[in-house]
Amino acid sequence: MTPPHLRHNVVALGADYALFMVALAFVSPSTILPAFAAWLGAPNVVIGAIPAVMTLGWFLPCLFAAPYTEGLARKLPFLLRWTIWERVPFLVLAAAAYWLAERSAGAALAVLLGMLLVVTGIGGFLMPGWMDLIARVIPVRMRGRFFAVTSVATSVAGLGAGAVSAELLGSYRPAAAYALCFLCGFACLIVSFGALVVVREPAAATTRASEPLGAYLKRMPALLRNDRNLTWYLVARSLSAIGAAGTAFYTVYALQAWRLPAAAAGMFTALLLLGTIAGTLVLGWLADHAGHRLVLLAGVAASVAGNAVALAAGSPGVFSVAFVLAGVQAASVTISGLNVLLEFAPEVESQPTYVGLGHTSGAPAAFLAPLVGGVLADAIGFSAAFVFAAVGGTAGMLLLALRVRDPRHVRAVAVEGRA
Numbered sequence: 001m002t003p004p005h006l007r008h009n010v011v012a013l014g015a016d017y018a019l020f021m022v023a024l025a026f027v028s029p030s031t032i033l034p035a036f037a038a039w040l041g042a043p044n045v046v047i048g049a050i051p052a053v054m055t056l057g058w059f060l061p062c063l064f065a066a067p068y069t070e071g072l073a074r075k076l077p078f079l080l081r082w083t084i085w086e087r088v089p090f091l092v093l094a095a096a097a098y099w100l101a102e103r104s105a106g107a108a109l110a111v112l113l114g115m116l117l118v119v120t121g122i123g124g125f126l127m128p129g130w131m132d133l134i135a136r137v138i139p140v141r142m143r144g145r146f147f148a149v150t151s152v153a154t155s156v157a158g159l160g161a162g163a164v165s166a167e168l169l170g171s172y173r174p175a176a177a178y179a180l181c182f183l184c185g186f187a188c189l190i191v192s193f194g195a196l197v198v199v200r201e202p203a204a205a206t207t208r209a210s211e212p213l214g215a216y217l218k219r220m221p222a223l224l225r226n227d228r229n230l231t232w233y234l235v236a237r238s239l240s241a242i243g244a245a246g247t248a249f250y251t252v253y254a255l256q257a258w259r260l261p262a263a264a265a266g267m268f269t270a271l272l273l274l275g276t277i278a279g280t281l282v283l284g285w286l287a288d289h290a291g292h293r294l295v296l297l298a299g300v301a302a303s304v305a306g307n308a309v310a311l312a313a314g315s316p317g318v319f320s321v322a323f324v325l326a327g328v329q330a331a332s333v334t335i336s337g338l339n340v341l342l343e344f345a346p347e348v349e350s351q352p353t354y355v356g357l358g359h360t361s362g363a364p365a366a367f368l369a370p371l372v373g374g375v376l377a378d379a380i381g382f383s384a385a386f387v388f389a390a391v392g393g394t395a396g397m398l399l400l401a402l403r404v405r406d407p408r409h410v411r412a413v414a415v416e417g418r419a
Helices: 006-026 032-039 044-059 062-070 076-086 088-100 105-137 140-171 174-197 213-218 220-226 228-257 264-290 292-312 316-337 339-344 348-361 363-379 382-403 407-418
Strands: none
Touching: 006 105, 006 140, 006 174, 032 044, 032 105, 032 174, 032 228, 032 264, 044 105, 044 228, 044 348, 044 363, 062 105, 062 213, 062 348, 076 088, 076 105, 076 174, 088 105, 088 174, 105 140, 105 339, 105 348, 140 174, 140 264, 140 316, 140 339, 213 220, 220 228, 220 348, 228 264, 228 292, 228 316, 228 339, 228 348, 228 363, 228 382, 228 407, 264 292, 264 316, 292 316, 292 339, 292 382, 316 339, 339 348, 339 407, 348 363, 363 382
16 A cells, blocks of 8 residues: 655655755765864874764664654654754854864864764654654655665765865865855755655554653563574674774875875765765665665675775775775665664564664664774774774674575565465
């Protein structure tokens, strides 16, 4: 059965998601933000704290928000009430870059990390509700294409954002250039909010009463014991987060190793987005036809290969391949990282729980991996950080390949068995 207002909602949700991601191209945690932190004089461990803080914010609150989210008949009013607070911090970052960075670099770094935690913490709190909204308005076999098409559109627009960022960084003094990048991101987020407002949300057919958080959390160990496939997937996902940690240091390493100008960070963003486009065009189709496990496996393999390229590259041209591979890995997560959790859920009403559990369980590894990488880079060198990431990613890839079954195929077999 086709959900009501399908075309309208696909356009509205696609615009919301795409513009949010274009904003992140102006404030890329893989390129622009590490370059900004390096300009402020941050050590590598602080640069590693950028993705650590962001992943902690996105991952940790999800499970704690899920029981409340499951009890809402409509998710959109809840999302609109809170999402404004994951957008305003970009304006604060622009002000800090322009008025504070040159006067007190340490204070500017503190504002940067604090605002990133606010942005992602609110985003993580809203994630189960947003994904439940996606699940109820977009059919399961359209979700891969939805994220794929939206991601391609985002990446094409992001190429423009990367070019604008490079132009700004090459034309203005750093404080003004970074402030303008943050302002461009904020402008995209305001338009994104307008797109979310016009979504037509259907009321849930059934809802669960909101469960006390303590009782809710006590159910999680039993859920994991009863679903070993999910448990293996969550372990593989945590190891895969280590594989992605090397990306945090690509930009800083390249700028230092070959003494490149700050404007190169904008070009690195463009390379990252080119990899995202290429990966999305293939992986979106693969997700809908063969399942999300293969997509995630391809993404982990790309992250391992990217770290290998970073270790072996002898020139900026060769090193640029690492950014392209990082884009492929990002595409796999965009298309399948959340969608696969929806398919692990045995019924629609429990989808927020599976999204929350999947995200929150990955928080420790996603938080610690880039910090460990930063410590290794400061103590031994960037090569040690890339080796650490490659080993962790390889372990995650093997576990995903050998122990995890695609939940869509598991469910299909179960249905056939009952028939």
